[in-house]
Amino acid sequence: MWLDLLSELKKGKRGAIAKAISIIENDEKKARQIVKKIFKSSGKSTVIGITGPAGAGKSSLINKTSIALKKLGYKAAVLAVDPTSHLTGGAILGDRVRMTESTDSGLYIRSIASRGATGAISRSIRNSIRVLEYAGFDPIIIESVGAGQTEVEISNIADITVVVFNPHTGDNIQTIKAGITEIGDIYVVNKADLDGASQLFESVKEFIGMTERNPIILKTSTIKNQGIVEFAKKLKDLMEKTKKSQKEREQKRLETELKDIVINNVKTRVDQLLESDKNYAKYLTRLQAKELDPFEAADKITASVIK
Known part of the structure; x- marks a missing residue:
């Protein structure tokens, strides 16, 4: 499948271009596979x-x-x-x-x-x-x-x-x-x-x-x-x-891209941790009851998530 798509893509076939960009936008797992093949x-x-x-x-x-x-x-x-x-x-x-x-x-x-x-x-x-x-x-x-x-x-x-x-x-x-x-x-x-x-x-x-x-x-x-x-x-x-x-600018762009990806990975991981973290629910309740201010609550949650 990938060989066929890449072959058609290399020939500039519009159907293959449209399909590849749709994958890039909508399917992260398959998008990674495409990028791996064409990155170099x-x-x-x-x-x-x-x-x-x-x-x-x-x-x-x-x-x-x-x-x-x-x-x-x-x-x-x-x-x-x-x-x-x-x-x-x-x-x-x-x-x-x-x-x-x-x-x-x-x-x-x-x-x-x-x-x-x-x-x-x-x-x-x-x-x-x-x-x-x-x-x-x-x-x-x-x-x-x-x-x-x-x-x-x-x-x-x-x-x-x-x-x-x-x-x-x-x-x-x-x-x-x-x-x-x-x-x-x-x-x-x-x-x-x-x-x-x-x-x-x-x-x-x-x-x-x-x-x-x-x-x-x-x-x-x-x-x-x-x-x-x-x-x-x-x-x-x-x-x-x-x-x-071109090479110098490409290296700077790759550095920025790497940071973007790492930040997104960390954000996704933190979101997942917060969903399952009991302390998050506890401190959220205390914040809503105004027993803590937002900064205190955030500091306590952060300390419990990042150990």
Whole structure:
């Protein structure tokens, strides 16, 4: 079974990719077996994180850009992080509608559900990236919505981080200054054909472009097909540049991944211990009766669990 799946995966068969990523998401035991088989060949593809608010036009931008990247010799895949639930499918239906042009030309797109546990997004994405690498995709684009913990995790996984704004999603100087100004290698003002785009572009240049990091600031319009080729070429330049330090970044990511897994293992073990620990129930009752404060109760429980 594994040999057949891996053989089909190596050939880039879409059915095998879908099956492998479904296993990664839903069956930890089998996921471990897949990762064990493909791990040694992982860590070679460039990972591009693309984030920004809902409505910024990320999917349409990825659609056009992946076609431009193909002309430059790249074969891209997209993992779209669903910040809602695994059951709803989030924005992926809309993503697929907007990406039909690029999927017809070879782009692979898949939604990944965020789960809320420490490192859960990273774990799911990391191993899905490994599947796509094994299937021959490079770069692998991670698309996510909004700013927050998900974006921090993704920027830690990504080799290149792109932040997308547009003038009609409430993006302005206040939100930019308070938002994701530290993680981007490229900032894109999308929907440049709309009113306010030039003003937003100048604001981004002033407040982000002039920093020591000196990120790239671009304007794009998918409707008018403006700036797409330039964006793809900037990504190509950065991809070539990041390849030089690929091994070093991979080692740092593996260290972070190891810590995430250990923390999750410990958390799972502690949850199991608490369920069966008589002292937990005893001190919980005393806490609820306000005989102990939460810190006292927690210290006593911790002392009984960790000996």
